Every structure is written in C-alpha cells, then in structure tokens.
Amino acid sequence: MSVELIRAFLLKSKASKRQTFLNDLFKSMDKDHSRKIDYHEFKQGLFHLGLTDLTEAEIRKLFSDFDTKKDGKIDYTEFVTALRPQLPQIRLKAIDEAFRKLDVNNDGVLSIEDFRIVYIEQAKKHPKCLDGTWTIEQALRSFLDAFDTPGKADGIVTMEEFHNYYAIISATIPDDSYFVFLMNSCFNS
Structure with a gap:
C-alpha cells in the first residue's frame, strides 16, 4: 500500500469533500493531543478508517513515507503534504x-x-x-x-x-x- 493509494481511498470518502477533512482526520488520529502522530496512533487511525487488511510491514512503510523528518512522529505538515492531492x-x-x-x-x-x-x-x-x-x-x-x-x-x-x-x-x-x-x-x- 502506498501513500497514493491511501490518498485515493480518502478522496473517495464523502467526508473528504469537506475542506476541514484532513484537519479532522489528523486530530482523530492524534489521540494524545501532542500535535504529532506516533506509530501506534497511525496504525490505529488506519484501522479506524477501515484499512484493516494491511500487513505490519505495509503499515511501517506507510508510516516511514509520512514521517519525512524521520523523527518517529508525523506532524500536521507532514500529514497534509503526504495526503493532499497532487496539483496540476x-x-x-x-x-x-x-x-x-x-x-x-x-x-x-x-x-x-x-x-x-x-x-x-x-x-x-x-x-x-x-x-x-x-x-x-x-x-x-x-x-x-x-x-x-x-x-x-x-x-x-x-x-x-x-x-x-x-x-x-x-x-x-x-x-x-x-x-x-x-x-x-x-x-x-
């Protein structure tokens, strides 16, 4: 599973049509309100979205793709940058x-x-x-x-x-x- 596939999955969601969707999604995954998503929160967030058939290796790869700063956490900018649609x-x-x-x-x-x-x-x-x-x-x-x-x-x-x-x-x-x-x-x- 790649970031592009998750982006496509999210864009099909009716909720994703709201301008605040990515903000709401980030907040729902950030369970400890630290303004960063750790691996456990990310994994639980994917499951909550219905992406339950991912392997542990796929989840770790996705987390690594999102965590561009490689600090073990995904901040809001990393999250939105990964999920925002590519602009022509x-x-x-x-x-x-x-x-x-x-x-x-x-x-x-x-x-x-x-x-x-x-x-x-x-x-x-x-x-x-x-x-x-x-x-x-x-x-x-x-x-x-x-x-x-x-x-x-x-x-x-x-x-x-x-x-x-x-x-x-x-x-x-x-x-x-x-x-x-x-x-x-x-x-x-």
Whole structure:
C-alpha cells in the first residue's frame, strides 16, 4: 500500500469533500493531543478508517513515507503534504499567483501586515466588526488564520501552508479551468 493509494481511498470518502477533512482526520488520529502522530496512533487511525487488511510491514512503510523528518512522529505538515492531492501545474500557477498578490511586502510569507493592506475594506464590512463583536484586527486575523496550519496558527502563512489549503479545495473542483477561474475571481488575478 502506498501513500497514493491511501490518498485515493480518502478522496473517495464523502467526508473528504469537506475542506476541514484532513484537519479532522489528523486530530482523530492524534489521540494524545501532542500535535504529532506516533506509530501506534497511525496504525490505529488506519484501522479506524477501515484499512484493516494491511500487513505490519505495509503499515511501517506507510508510516516511514509520512514521517519525512524521520523523527518517529508525523506532524500536521507532514500529514497534509503526504495526503493532499497532487496539483496540476495550471492550478499551482494560479495558487502561486494568488500568494504573490497577497504577499504585498514580498517577504515570502503572508502576515497580518499583508492582510491589513489587502483586506482592510473587507474586514471593516465583516459582520462581527459591524456589530462591534470584533475589532478590525480580529477580522484580519480571522482571514489569515483560515490559511494558517490548523491547531498551530502562528500568524505567518508560508507558501506550503497556502498550497495545502488550496490543494484540499482543489480536490473538490474537478475542472482545472473552473479552479483557475475561481482563483482569479477571488484574487483579481
């Protein structure tokens, strides 16, 4: 069994159509809430998914494929990177263009400062700002956190995190042209 086969198995799942599926799956496997999945948690997670006919050798190989840092644990980035669908070049180009458009200060990451410039008007119109529940800064942080690694939001969004976010969305849109159209519409590219 390979990572590609598990990815295909998961993409067939109705639950995988939700944007938060990989986050939910990671959390369900991380039984000790350490934000890392050890071998035992990984094995139990595969069984819970219904992958009960895997041999011990296949499970160990899969774990090794996911554990790219080779530290005996799978962190969220390793997990999502292994399972996110491979993006066609046309989609990667659209995602990269959107990232560059948001990275106003050209430092290679998205931060609250970038979002303050790009999204200030949208933040002012956010329903929670309009009713006084949130400040504009809280609305901007909410926008930024949508792209940040779930459970590990640090206020900085890397290109990898941005790719992970859009790879999951991409899996729900079968047509490349439509995906590019949506990205261009969202980011005025």
